[in-house]
Amino acid sequence: MSARLTALITGASAGLGEEFARQLAAMGCNLILVARRGERLQLNAARLQEQFQGIDVLCIEADLRRTEAPEQVYTAVRERGWQVDYLVNNAGASGPDFFGDQAWSDHLAYLRLMQTSVAELCHCFIPAMVGRGFGRVINVSSALGRIALANNCHYGPTKTYVIALSEALGLSVKNHGVHVTALCPGLTHTDFHATAGLDDLKQSTPSFIWYSAETVVREGLRAVEKGRLVCVSGRFYRWLDPLLQSVWTRWMFLRAG
Numbered sequence: 001m002s003a004r005l006t007a008l009i010t011g012a013s014a015g016l017g018e019e020f021a022r023q024l025a026a027m028g029c030n031l032i033l034v035a036r037r038g039e040r041l042q043l044n045a046a047r048l049q050e051q052f053q054g055i056d057v058l059c060i061e062a063d064l065r066r067t068e069a070p071e072q073v074y075t076a077v078r079e080r081g082w083q084v085d086y087l088v089n090n091a092g093a094s095g096p097d098f099f100g101d102q103a104w105s106d107h108l109a110y111l112r113l114m115q116t117s118v119a120e121l122c123h124c125f126i127p128a129m130v131g132r133g134f135g136r137v138i139n140v141s142s143a144l145g146r147i148a149l150a151n152n153c154h155y156g157p158t159k160t161y162v163i164a165l166s167e168a169l170g171l172s173v174k175n176h177g178v179h180v181t182a183l184c185p186g187l188t189h190t191d192f193h194a195t196a197g198l199d200d201l202k203q204s205t206p207s208f209i210w211y212s213a214e215t216v217v218r219e220g221l222r223a224v225e226k227g228r229l230v231c232v233s234g235r236f237y238r239w240l241d242p243l244l245q246s247v248w249t250r251w252m253f254l255r256a257g
């Protein structure tokens, strides 16, 4: 394997993860692509290796709702003797209805995808980054992690956790050459809403509050390089965020939400 930096990206079969893979490959990184749909990972890998000659790509099929998945990813990486310099915890989906009729095991599986797997992959890979004195970690959160909304009892709170975890980790390792950033996108053009059965949202909301995956990923990579703990991406959401956080205005959003 060549002496390039290596980026591990979860949820690399579509959307933001696919774009992270493209931009990191363009920076010259080797890639470790993780998701459930192995065929899509292989297709993305082939396309990127054709476009960015000389990069190595490892595809790992894993369902991060499963307890053992992060450990299996870690083992697969170690067995091949690869190290991880960029960790992008991006995999995610909309969750089960908190008051719906799904079994609690479905809720737990969702919490593993959105929270536990993020923490465990950080736990697996950050210590070696600290040892080498270099690492970049992006945990993909959401603008919805910045404010509570009714009927959003799982998705928003899991993203709030990701922000809190990233801030605590970032503060812990910043003096060791390792930067950790929680990336908070707003509405972004990916497969996310179609998968969640929310296609209508694009028609019912103004186009200026939607951003491209290219913009979100570019801003996230720039933020982690600068050592920012939290990056709210998109001009509109950066304007909105201080209003969501301020004690003077937050109550209005909570009342409306």
Ligand SMILES: NC(=O)c1ccc[n+]([C@@H]2O[C@H](COP(=O)([O-])OP(=O)(O)OC[C@H]3O[C@@H](n4cnc5c(N)ncnc54)[C@H](OP(=O)(O)O)[C@@H]3O)[C@@H](O)[C@H]2O)c1
Binding pocket: 010, 011, 012, 013, 014, 015, 016, 017, 034, 035, 036, 037, 038, 040, 062, 063, 064, 065, 090, 091, 092, 093, 113, 140, 141, 142, 143, 184, 185, 186, 187, 188, 189, 190, 191, 192, 193, 195
């Ligand atoms: N799009 C938005 O408006 C938006 C806004 C804020 C935050 N986000 C966040 O951005 C991240 C990426 O979402 P996206 O918008 O790019 O959506 P997307 O196009 O639907 O992609 C989601 C990715 O996550 C992977 N994934 C889902 N469940 C998984 C599982 N159980 N195990 C492993 N991988 C899994 C999917 O791969 P497989 O299906 O192949 O497993 C896919 O690669 C998510 O964390 C999401 O919450 C999105």
